[in-house]
Amino acid sequence: MASHPTGLFPVTDPARHAKGRQKMHGLALYITHVWEAAAATKTSLCRIHGMEVDTERVALEIAPALAAIRTLDLEVVKNSQPPADQRRYTDTLASEFEGQVVRGLLLLRNADIHLPATVDVQADRVVGEGTGFRVMPIWKPYDELPSAIRTSTGRAASAHSAYRAAVAGRLVIETLLDAFAFFRRCDPSLPRLVTGTQDLEYFPLRPYTTHDYERRHPDMPNRARVEEQVRRAAQESPPYGSSREILHRLDLDDGPVYCGYLLRLPLRIAFTEPEEQVVRDIEAGFPYVALDEWGDGHPVAVDATGQLAAAGTPLAKLALPAPRRHPLPETWRAWWDLAATDAFWYRNQRHLRDGTEV
Secondary structure (H helix, E strand, O other): OOOOOOOOOOOOOHHHHHHHHHHHHHHHHHHHHHHHHOOOOOOEEEOOOEEEOOOHHHHHHHHHHHHHHHHHHHHHHHHHOOHHHHHHHHHHHHHOHHHHHHHHHHHHHHHHHHOOOOOOOEEEEEEEEOOEEEEEEEOOOHHHOOHHHHOOOHHHHHHHHHHHHHOOOOEHHHHHHHHHHHHHHHOOOOOOEOOOOOOEOOOOOOOOOOOOOOOOOOOOOOHHHHHHHHHHHHHHOOOOOOEEEEEEEEEEOOEEEEEEEEEEOOEEEEEEEEHHHHHHHHHOOOOEEEEOOOOOEEEOEEOOOOOEEEOOEEHHHOOOOOOOOOOOHHHHHHHHHHHHHOHHHHHHHHHOOOOOOO
């Protein structure tokens, strides 16, 4: 059947629409294969070598998904449009995030078909799943792609910048769901629906053990958006506990990060917090105490200029205790790196949440 003229770029040609229906069906199916392959790898924990991560099966399942995305992009959507709308479609690929994902994945599809280079993925995390392990595959940073891919140009020159902007370092499953969502917005009649409903067939993806947040449906927000919401909500409410005790300072290029423990007997939970957030917490009425090099505690205040101070000294200059045992400065830095890049970890250190709620 031909599509109804809805969506960004409706496919009105009956033959191309039929092809689009088939390829969207295939893409949905291939996405499920990628999702389930991540829980069926040969990843194992070796007593001698530690975690031995395997992602090859995931990479093998990705190839048909990339091919389907390219067919939908070029043969189904773009080539079904009149010249003016083809130009508008090209502009949409460049200007919208999901369109950039589609364009960036073209770089990998072309490499898989035309270049003597292997399209591999790497594991962002490995989590326990039943008696085995499940990998969270992500696309490699652009600079880590094989040189044959990075030096390829041809008609796909813009795919390089799109890969950097919208694909590199992201979870593979999210990019595939982005592409599916994009083509669905182009023409909502392309995906298969569960008979008698408006629900997409194959989605949501089957649930596994959830450790924080996982996107399992094209309509669900991506992880970056959820992390932004989680971090903002964590910053807007006071930390858990009766107060926080500052023991160490990381002097970083972006400003000081203060490290210590929240106090709520019998708990002492480590925290790492940037200067501006400590200011917000104190202005909201939450108390911080800084220990000087002698171990004496001093209430931390926000002075008239908006700077932190303790014992009549700017907190950024106060001599804090010299760490002589765990946690050492490198440990505090590692904990801060986690808090700065993982909103669920950050929320947990502020509010002792188990990380599974969104």
